[in-house]
Amino acid sequence: MLIAGACVANRAHAAGGGAGSGSGSGVSGAHAAADAKGAGTARRSLRSARTASRPQAYRLRPEAGQLAAQARGSTSVTYTLDSGDSRGREIALTFDDGPDPLWTPKVLEVLRRWRVQATFCVIGREAAAHTHLLNAIADGGHEIANHSWSHPLLTRMRPAQVHEQLARTCDVVDEAVGSPPVLARAPFGEWNDRTLEISASLGMSPLGWSVDTSDWEEPGTRKITATVLRHTSPGAVLLSHDGGGNRSQTVAALRDYLPRLLDSGYIPVLPSGAAAFRNRTGEGWGG
Secondary structure: OOHHHOOOOHHHHHHHHOOOOOOOOOOOOHHHHHHHHHHHHHHHHHHHHHHHHHOOOOOEEEOOOOOHHOOOOOOOOOOOOOOOOOOEOOOOEEEEEEOOOOHHHHHHHHHHHOOOOOEEEOOOHHHHHHHHHHHHHHHHHOOEEEEOOOOOOOEEEEOOHHHHHHHHHHHHHHHHHOOOOEEEHHHOOOOOOHHHHHHOOOOOEEEOOEEOOOOHOOOOHOOOOOOOHOOOOOOOEEEEEEOOOHHHHHHHHHHHHHHHHOOOOOOOOOOHHHHHHHHHHHHHHOO
């Protein structure tokens, strides 16, 4: 498991940025110092007010190569948990685009009923608005993964923008539940070498999927269930959504197919704890 230091941020930039300069002509040095002190007090008061009314601002993290080797994530995307052992029946349930105040609790309720763990790939801005749901996810023994701040196509963004999308979401999760995410899922599943490296520098390893339930298309509960039952095999990573739209079909399908998967002998696990995932993502999560 990655150490929590992978997402510990550096506040120096935020604290030091925005320092103004200059004093009006004809103002004495003493008056200039007093004005500067007063302006500084006003700025601190304004910052305190802003902090109280919105989530904490994005904080810079170390760039690639500045973290200890054991704190780095992998740059190898894992799509399945299959280790090649035909006897294994491990699968992973994953839910994207939340947390959502309506649908996430309903998904959690189904998982709790069947005593099953899942991975929630959260959108940072939604997580910041619903931190109590992050706590509910973590308290249920589930895993929280990073799904970017606002769900853009990362491969079309500048490195600094990608870094902010991922690091800002790391901050929200870390501050809410006390530990940063060790998994990241790119919006649309789109990675390239640059975005993978940035993710790894923040201590996260990339998680893909092998079974798309297509619940985002809202094809109907029966079709979602049929897709899951038809395509799930040992090591499968299932993609569903608990946010981003009306997820009533997702919840209804989950109620239907989950007990059937369990009856078939499948064992839902957390990807970061699966032996096959650790092997594939490099030595000690530092590959």
